[in-house]
Amino acid sequence: MQTIPFLKYKAKKESNIDLMKKGNKEAFIKVIKQHELTLYRVAKGILKLEEDTEDAIQNTIIKAYEKISTLKNDEYFKTWLIRILINESNLIIRKNKKLVPIEEIETEKYHIDSYENIDITRAIEGLSENLRIVTLLFYYEDISIKDIAKILGIPEGTVRSRLTRARKELYEIMREDGEVEL
Template sequence: MEKEEKDFLLEKIMIEHGNELVRLAFSYVKDTEIAKDMVQNTFIKCYKNLDFFRFDAQIKTWLYRITINECKDYLKSWHYKMVQVKSLINETAKSLLPSTEKTVIDKYDNKEIKDTIFALPKVYREVVYLYYYESLNIEEMAKVLDIPVNTVKTRLRRAKQRLGSMIEEAELHGR
């Protein structure tokens, strides 16, 4: 593939899939700027390997796979673990000082569903995200996650069950 053709194709791919890849990455790393970095890395890998892509699968599935791997590698990294430790220390320090403003903000925060989804284990969170937010079907999710179709079905069913019980529990406790 010639450089001009490759550049044009990458630009088209970036425009068409950039936002959804950032949302996907955010569902893993929970930070917009880091999610954008993960997607930038995805596009770099895409560009380097575009000559090897056979186009017998959807490019979207391939990009999702690269993005998920980028995010998983990041979450395993030393840098991420150190950021988590610092964040935990800061949150602990903040929680020691009760604040009326913090209580009000927490009580009326409108992201309860998102928080509930983020509370799910990663294997369930990723299928919920891909199914409900990216509208992938079961077969596409299996390709993206590189797992069998029946595993996707099982994880999705269990995720729905967990979400249902978590929401019921939150309503029961008046949250």
Template sequence: MQIENERLVKKAIKGNKNAFEKLVQQHYEQIYRTAYLYVHNEEDALDAVQEAAYQAYKSIRTLKHPEYFLTWLTRIVINCAVDVIRKRGKVVPMNDEYLSNVADESTPDIEAASELWHAIGQLKHNHRTAIILFYYHDYSIKTISRVMDIPENTVKTYLSRGKAELKKVYEKEEERSHG
């Protein structure tokens, strides 16, 4: 699979539109969910993915290492999702559609999932990105470093600070519900 992917990437870099389309289709679910985690609704996620695919197609020739295609594409998707949020001028509140799309077998309790995603939504952008990529996508520190274009130690710092921020958010919620 990896070798086939790299072959498709090399073809796409040389201008093969079909190879590029196949790559986007192979990774569509992951890039859509990444966008959705930022924008919290289907329409904006689709806009972000469409814009990311367009930008990636325009700049595929700049990709130096075919083996990092998904890392490169993920960075573009995140940037496009953030742009969609900026253009809308607001962060879209999480709704039932959002929760049903992000909840899975590992988060069977919708209320707990709601609290978690609400808390993650309150994190600083870089901390949120690191948390989502590490815990939701199971990316390694090294891969997150490439996606975010930062040193590995900075990723570790963002994860640590993000977890600390999440803890504070949960503690505040706990105080509110019991106080």
């Protein structure tokens, strides 16, 4: 008599993204906590004021929770989340298009962030917004050029040229400040 080997049923473990799509709040919190620093760095790179940065992050988390079911490809969750954050940051910028009191500008100028190298952080802050965003995403968040292009909705060649321009401008800024020797 021939025996049939016992087949073990192995249930596929659901990813946190799958659990999030089913409404699991704990999975959502866990994934958001994994991306906290990324969200902060990107928002801070776009927005100057800490309050605006916090608002953008909070709005992003709420929108991501509400719209998680619209995420088509789970592996692009981080890209999708950053795109929401950039949109929310841009909304805040549009709402804040007004005069800023001089006192606010002076205190903001000397604000020290928790980045390791404050000189390079200040140099990056001196870049135009489109150069600053690609620099932060590429160097601080280690996001590929291809993914940055998707996030920003621009061609990969544009991302490359912005990174090149940003490097040149950073070199000039650092050289003027005496940080880089010839």
